[in-house]
Amino acid sequence: MSIAQNNHTLSLKQVLIFGGLMVTLSMGIRHGFGLFNLPITFxxxxxxxxxxxxxxxxxxIWGIFQPITGALADRYGALKIMVAGGVLYALGLAGMAISTDALNFSIAGGLLIGLAQTATTYSVIYGILGRNVIAEKRVWAMGIAAAAGSFGQFLMIPVEQGLLSHFGANDALLMLAIMASLMIPIAFMLREPNNGQHHQGSNQTIKEALTEATRNPSFRFLTLGYFVCGFQVVFIAVHLAPYLKDLSTTYPAVGAPVVATTALALIGLFNIFGTYSAGILGQRYPKRYLLSGIYLARSIAIIAFIWLPLSPxxxxxxxxIMGFLWLSTIPLTNAIVAQIFGVKYLSMLSGLVFFSHQLGSFCGAYLGGYLFDLTGSYTIMWNIAIGLGVFAFLVNLPVKERALHRTIAA
Structure with a gap:
């Protein structure tokens, strides 16, 4: 069944299935990279x-180049970009497997895979969704895609651990490279008619779109909120396990490795339900209020976690709770961008917002380690995470979700 009233779009089923598969592979493979740390360095x-x-x-690299890759996908069609991303992903994983030199390893795992992720994750897939799904179903479809990425993160941890255990790090990476190459035929299943160039009744140029977005207060508010999202989730992902280990002298039960492993698995599991629910709720309620509620709920959850007696x-x-709130910001934020500015340059504008997310991710990871080394505690970081959550709650409230007059939304 076609989504639109003509034959110039992909079917809803096709977009959801193959868009979900693309995000599942891309996000899932990268989620398990931490498992390779000790085997490869040793x-x-x-x-x-x-x-x-x-x-x-x-x-x-992912954050810096995402707006550029998104603009290329909007201009020349997503197919070429996704195919290039699949090739780069496979080459990057293979390069990691065969590299014995630190520089070559960083080029393969850092540069190549970072570029690959710009072409195979949310921003480009959401551009396809925006162009091929009617506005009434768009946020729901984005929630489905985000849930697929969450499922990939949950699924690939045991898969990659199994490959490591049975074949070793190098062969496991080569097998993952073969899996990554499946993104290439998946990309062809997402090929859009007319090369994916939907003008939506507007002759707006890329420069005009960028100027319009960056001068728009709502776009700036969303960008600031996304910074907070990246800061919180990466800080917790990177530093939750050592935080539990540090407090095991006071609360011995939380020091067992299984507690941290189970906690991270639960984040991945509940992330699936959270992103899907965000897509459903975003169809019924103002998305800015849902975003504000998510950020406030994160702060409340963190306050309860650090103040209650710690236990498994x-x-x-x-x-x-954090898993449910983890990436539920993604479909809501991107749906608002599409609603305000239309879908002609959705991949590029989503990429620009995502760059802010990655800056927050970098700060959350780095400052967590820096401030711990400086103070011997994560207390300051937890308080920053709480304060930023309240800030994001407030900054999303004034977002205006209505379409701009000069933009004809799909």
Missing amino acids: ANGWGRETFALTIALQNL TTTYLFAS
Whole structure:
């Protein structure tokens, strides 16, 4: 069944299935990279900072180039971009497997995979969704895609651990490279008629679109909120396990590795339900209020977590709540961008907002380590995360969701 009233769009089923598969593979594979840290550094005689620098570079490249890749996808069609992303992803994983030199490893795992992620994750897929899904179903479809990415994160942890255990790090990476190459045929299943160039009744140029967005207060508010999102989730993802270990002298039960592992798995599991629910609720209620509620709920959850006596139960409860709130901002934020500015340059504008998210991610990861080394505690970071959540709650309230007059939304 076609989504639109003509034959110039992909079917709803096709977009959801293959868009979901693309995001599942891309987000899922990267989610397990931390498992390769010790095996690779030990085998090559490197310090842990070599692997950490590669992953940091990967995220930074992803954030910097996402708006550019999105603009190229909007201009020339998403197919070419996704095919290039699949090729780069496979080459990057293979390069990581065969590299014995730290520089080559960082180029493969940092530069190549960082670029690949700009072409195979949310911004480009959401551009396709925006152009092929009617406005009434758009936020729901984005929630489905985000849930697929969340499922990939949950699924790939045991898959990659199994590959590591049975085949070793290098062969496991080569097998993941083969899996990544499946993104290439998936991209062809998402090929849009007319090369994906939907003008939506507007002759607006890329420069005009960028100027319009950056001068729009609502776009700036969304961008600031997305910074907070990246800061909070990456700080927790990177530093929750050592936080639990540090407090195990006072609360011995939380020091077992299984507690941190289970907590991270619960985040991935509940992330699926959270992103899907955000898509459903975003069809019925103002998305700005939902975003504000998510950020405020995160702050409340963090306050309860650090003030209540620590135990495996409270840790699992915190992880479940945070998982539900984890990436539920993604479909809501991108749907608002599409609603305000239309879908002609959605991949580019989503990428620009996402750049702010990645800057927040970098700050959350780096400041967590820096402030811990400086103070011997994560207290300051938890308080910053709480304060930023309240800030994001407030900054999303004045967002105006109505379409601009000069933009004809799909």
